[in-house]
Amino acid sequence: MQDPFPSSTPPIVELRRVTRQFGNKTALDEVSLSVPRGGVFGLIGGNGAGKTTLIKHILGLLKAQSGSVRVFGLDPVENPVGTLGRIGYLSEDRDLPNWMRVGELMRYTQAFFPNWDVAYAEDLREAFDLDGNAKVKHLSRGQRARAGLLAALAHRPELLVLDEPSSGLDPVVRRDILGAIIRTIADEGRTVLFSSHLLDEVERVADRVAIIHQGRIMLTATMDELKETHRRVTLRFGQALDRPPSLVGTLSCAGQGAEWTFICSGEGEQLRRAAEAMGATVVGDAGLTLDEIFVSRVTR
Amino acid sequence: MSQWSPASFFRCNEPVQIHITAADGVAIYLQIVNQIKYLVASGRLTPGEELPPIRVLAERLLVNPNTVARAYRELESAGIVEKRRTAGTYVSDQGSPLARRERVKILTQRIDALLAEARQMDIELSDVVKIIDERHSAMQATRNEE
């Protein structure tokens, strides 16, 4: 499948065989990930799969116990200014200084990022309906997320990193966040990396997706590839069967009697031929949502 | 699955709606393609009318701009729309045989579905044709009254 971004520029984030243990628990196991410049990269996984741990490595909050991490070609631990200065980050817990006012937050953050666009920041503040005099601790959850998003966007970062941006937020704020993601990559060369377990959102905006499960990257692919190679095929056999026959690339199957539904990964033609070889007719062939793909991949 | 409110963009005060859902596994770009095809075929998008820029539509629908770009490419290769250099994307003139073929294709799909349902409900083809005639006459009558 053609990669929509066959770029010759080096990847903006590169993890090579990163392993991380917390005591006995292995949070990341030989994780290798490459986020190309431009586009939206979705990191999906269940709770505790390792998404936040991975993102913390990218920000230099965790040192790789083995393997290497490079962001913009630099080590984020050694060079926080060169990496973090070009990243806009919204954390999962929306950590912001509670005692600051929104206006102070904007001016404080401005001092750290030379690319801060004051007019754009003001536009965002108005669009998000944030009162400059309000204290952060008095903001509602959604407003807090918007304030964090403002601080992350206003300097037009090359890389926007969002850790579970929509969790716990109402649909209106979620729209703001998705809108911000799309506007970011509509600008040339800017990249978004976000982790989420709200897969319908990932499906809408991501170009590439990596599935992480129990600390391991299960698969990395473009969204198109993923959707084209995972299908739900319903086959009708000549006679009733007790157990479904195995079809190459099957991830799961269900059904009874003569009709069995398979969720499989593989080329469409291949499946058809395999089915015909077994004397079955294809009565249904549908695409899968990202949610279904993820579940079938992870619960094997 | 969450459903997003329909995007509406206003041209000459006429709302044109595209509705994207991630619920049934159909690729998003295909949904866009199909809906624009339908809008063109039903006359709600007139030839020569400009489609919104990729960026704008992507933001309205909250989908990746590349998806919208791909949809526009498909529509272009199907002859539904044409790209004018740096001036945007416009609905192409419907007189072209390519466009008419597209319209016929949409209708054929609808007819296939109709026939499949008729068979399931055990209604014979002759009956179906009779009903079509009746409904057509009824529609003509109401249109004459207006």
Place this chain on the structure above:
Amino acid sequence: MRSIPLAMTWEMLRHGSWGLLAAALGANLLPAILLAALRHEGALVPEDPSQMVIHITLVQINMFIFAAAVLTAQGHPSRLYAFPVPTSALVAWNLLPAMVAVAIESVASTAALNATFQMNWPLWGPALFVAVALASVQAAAWLTEKSAWMVVAMGAVATALALWFKSRYGEGFSQPNRYWMEVTPSEILTMLVFAVLAYATAVVAVARNRRGEALLSLGIIAWLDRLFDSAPDLGLHFRSPAEAQLWFEWRHKGWAMPGAVAFSSLFGFGAWLIFSRDAGDLFHGFVVGGGILSMFGLLGGLVMGNSGQDSNFEIGSFLATRPITNTQLARTILKAAAKSVLIAWIIWAAAFLALYLLLVVIDVVPKPALPKELGWWYFPATVLGPWIVLALVASMGLTGRSRPFLDLFVLTFAIYVVLSLFSKFALSRQAQEQFGRGAVYTAAVLMVLGTSWALATARRRSLIGWPTVYAASGAWVALSVPVALESMLRSAVPLHIGALVVGLAALTVAPLATAPLALAWNRNR
């Protein structure tokens, strides 16, 4: 579990089993050691007032430790709010097992000590008292939860109760003159009244909490909040990240120590006005206050060293993702800390000076009673002392980990106890002096070594540059030189004191290295 009280008692014991045991052991070990030491000296004379003071103090410490353990072992009643049990029962079955537990421990502990040391300390009075005290303090805590009044309320209740307890042994503030051997009916009645009041308060408090109602509030805290709420800094314009970060540190934490010093000075002044109006007392109080500044350094250090939200010292992701190096961040924290110490010192010094001038004016010049050993060195000491404490405590806080330091603290305390006991019991008088001096030498050497290690490691990891290392070494020498001069020019300074000064001078510059090291350990885990 067939009944609520049984279930709650069982849970308290089960949940707190280790904690309760440890607390009981610890709370009893201290008196045991102390009494053993006294007996060894042959000083165990029950009628001596100082013995009574020891008894009262030890008993109160024992009560405190064990009661704290019991309260910790019990959860907050809010766990059980959704259960079909009326609030009155909930509170009763929360308080009663706890009261019984502490009373039993008090009796058992006193009985054991009485038997071991052949004393005749009172059994029942303190036991009943501690039960009532626990209920009262718990009620106060529940009433003022989540409010700034909590510390004040608990402190006030505890203080009032402690005073009453003390009054069982003698009048008011004077020396105790008897043991509380018999519990008179009026005392039982008083304690019963306390207990009932506590229970009633507790029920009201828990009921309000359960209904989700706000605490009774006089609005004072909110008013103070508004008063000190600074106007929005509209004209903010930072020329560099360092400037922005310095603003951040100062606004957020810098005022804590100066504020505490100012407040305590006012408080102390108020107390002086009430209890004694002797000018000499006030002067003396201020001199002592200079020494207490170092303790405020502890508070300041805990505040400035906290890079996380609330009481979690782990650095928050907002601060950790600022595009600023660990070196710069540590430097701004130290700058803010220095400013904090300086302002606190100036507040004290200005008040001191004003007072002195005032006394000169009204012609009541007291004898300048500066601490004998230090003389005029007292003044620099009052600014360096808090700095050392604050900066080192802040460095500890900046590591973002509490466990190693708690362990270290316990270990140090244990070593200190062991060594003191060893010195007291196993060595002759002369050997004790040498031992003491040896301990001071060791401490000084450790300080110097520690500082050198910190500077070298920070330099190796490129957290500080060579200029910083040179500046630190220079300052270290500069601070040590005066001692050498003094010893050469005037009376010989005892060698171990000189070593101590050199060690302390090292600690003055150590934060330049320890702060960035700690921060790096916290931020990049």
